[in-house]
Amino acid sequence: MHKSKSLKTGILLRLIIPLIFFVSFETVLSYFVTLHYVDKTYDRWLLDSARSLAQEIKVRDTTDVSVELPLAAMEIIKWDDFDKTYFKISSIEKGLIAGDGFVPETMEPVDGANPIFFKAEINGDPVRVVSMQVLRKETQDTFFVHVAETLNKRREMMTDIILADLIPQIVLVIIASLYLLAGLKRGLQPLHVLADEIAQRSSRDLSPIKEAHVFLEVRALTDTINGLLERLTIAIAAQQRFIANAAHQLRTPLAGLVVQAERALREQDLAAMKPALLQMQNCADRLSHTVSQLLVLAKSEPIDGMSELKPVNLYEMVKATCIDWVPKALLRHIDLSLEYSGQSIFIRGDDVLLRELLANLLDNAITYGYNNGNIVVKINHCPTPSLIVEDDGPGIPDSEKNKIFERFYRMPDSPGNGCGLGLAIVKEIADLHNAHLELNKRANSGTSVVVVFGER
Numbered sequence: 001m002h003k004s005k006s007l008k009t010g011i012l013l014r015l016i017i018p019l020i021f022f023v024s025f026e027t028v029l030s031y032f033v034t035l036h037y038v039d040k041t042y043d044r045w046l047l048d049s050a051r052s053l054a055q056e057i058k059v060r061d062t063t064d065v066s067v068e069l070p071l072a073a074m075e076i077i078k079w080d081d082f083d084k085t086y087f088k089i090s091s092i093e094k095g096l097i098a099g100d101g102f103v104p105e106t107m108e109p110v111d112g113a114n115p116i117f118f119k120a121e122i123n124g125d126p127v128r129v130v131s132m133q134v135l136r137k138e139t140q141d142t143f144f145v146h147v148a149e150t151l152n153k154r155r156e157m158m159t160d161i162i163l164a165d166l167i168p169q170i171v172l173v174i175i176a177s178l179y180l181l182a183g184l185k186r187g188l189q190p191l192h193v194l195a196d197e198i199a200q201r202s203s204r205d206l207s208p209i210k211e212a213h214v215f216l217e218v219r220a221l222t223d224t225i226n227g228l229l230e231r232l233t234i235a236i237a238a239q240q241r242f243i244a245n246a247a248h249q250l251r252t253p254l255a256g257l258v259v260q261a262e263r264a265l266r267e268q269d270l271a272a273m274k275p276a277l278l279q280m281q282n283c284a285d286r287l288s289h290t291v292s293q294l295l296v297l298a299k300s301e302p303i304d305g306m307s308e309l310k311p312v313n314l315y316e317m318v319k320a321t322c323i324d325w326v327p328k329a330l331l332r333h334i335d336l337s338l339e340y341s342g343q344s345i346f347i348r349g350d351d352v353l354l355r356e357l358l359a360n361l362l363d364n365a366i367t368y369g370y371n372n373g374n375i376v377v378k379i380n381h382c383p384t385p386s387l388i389v390e391d392d393g394p395g396i397p398d399s400e401k402n403k404i405f406e407r408f409y410r411m412p413d414s415p416g417n418g419c420g421l422g423l424a425i426v427k428e429i430a431d432l433h434n435a436h437l438e439l440n441k442r443a444n445s446g447t448s449v450v451v452v453f454g455e456r
Helices: 007-055 071-078 152-199 216-266 270-299 314-331 351-368 422-432
Strands: 057-059 065-067 085-091 095-099 116-122 125-135 142-150 310-313 335-340 346-349 374-380 386-391 435-441 447-453
Touching (some): 007 057, 007 116, 007 125, 007 152, 116 142, 152 216, 216 270, 310 314, 314 351, 314 374, 346 351, 351 386, 351 422, 351 447, 422 435, 422 447
Parallel strands (some): 335 374
Antiparallel strands (some): 057 065, 085 095, 116 125, 125 142, 374 386, 386 447, 435 447
């Protein structure tokens, strides 16, 4: 089972992690920039000390070279509360002239114009060293001045600058995180209110969700929920209407069946019972027919408004259904024929429901048509697939055309024992298949019902 993710945590992480990454990157960048300028500053002081020492080199003749360093000058050069300073003055010809012989020298060639700075170690302590070349006109000898200094002041300044830069940023991140957390909590509060509102609803309350306190970004969710609630309301209303209609239609034949059963029980001989038994059979037939149509009607009304449609061979479906209805047509001496172009036509639909659609059309045509009449079933391919059922019966008056598709409606003085569901089922199935239903009066007499399918 997957653990549910928190929207608040997800948003907060997406905001805080980039901020922390930016602060970390800025800190690293600040470290190297600060290191560069700290080294540059202290290197200038180190170079000034080397130049001061170079001025103390005295050449009296080509062989007399000395370095005059008064005690006060030595104290100025070496005095420091934090770092130790070392120096060495040497020449190519005379070697070490003054200073500390252990001061390291660079391996790179040193010229008079560009002093060289490098890092080394003295007695295990890291130092920064500057080496410079000194030339005198009085002699051909070349002098070198090396000054080394430990790195304590540099490190302390680096720490002070980094902390001065980093601490405000850390405080800023903490304040921003707290502000974002509080803002997210306030921002997500309407979602909690919405969830509480839905949770407190009863199972019968399917009214739309009020959108007064909902953000625009959440409007799509509430619109979807409202759409679902609306569809559920329609589906429940359809089911309740179906149950009420079914109860009404089943009550009459069941009541008749009970009455006739009681009548038969009161009779003493079989001959007297026969009329009641015939009425019981009629009620049972009517009840069976009504139940069958109600089940078809219920299937033609799926909750989601659309059943799974698959490719159906229209000709094969119509041919098989017509064959099933030939015996009933022959009982009334009606000629049932099928006309088609010979070309297979496929439409997307439900094979069982399409058979019920055609069966109800044929049932109506046979029931309300004349004896020795004709029923013609046609399948057209162009311009769109269509199914046509024509009969030569009395026809349907224009005043009744808008009523006959209503459930449980029957025209006055209609023959048969139907319950007024046949054409209602036809319309429901046609709507389910996005088909257009047309009811036309034939030129001589009779009715033509046309079912035009919208897509192949």
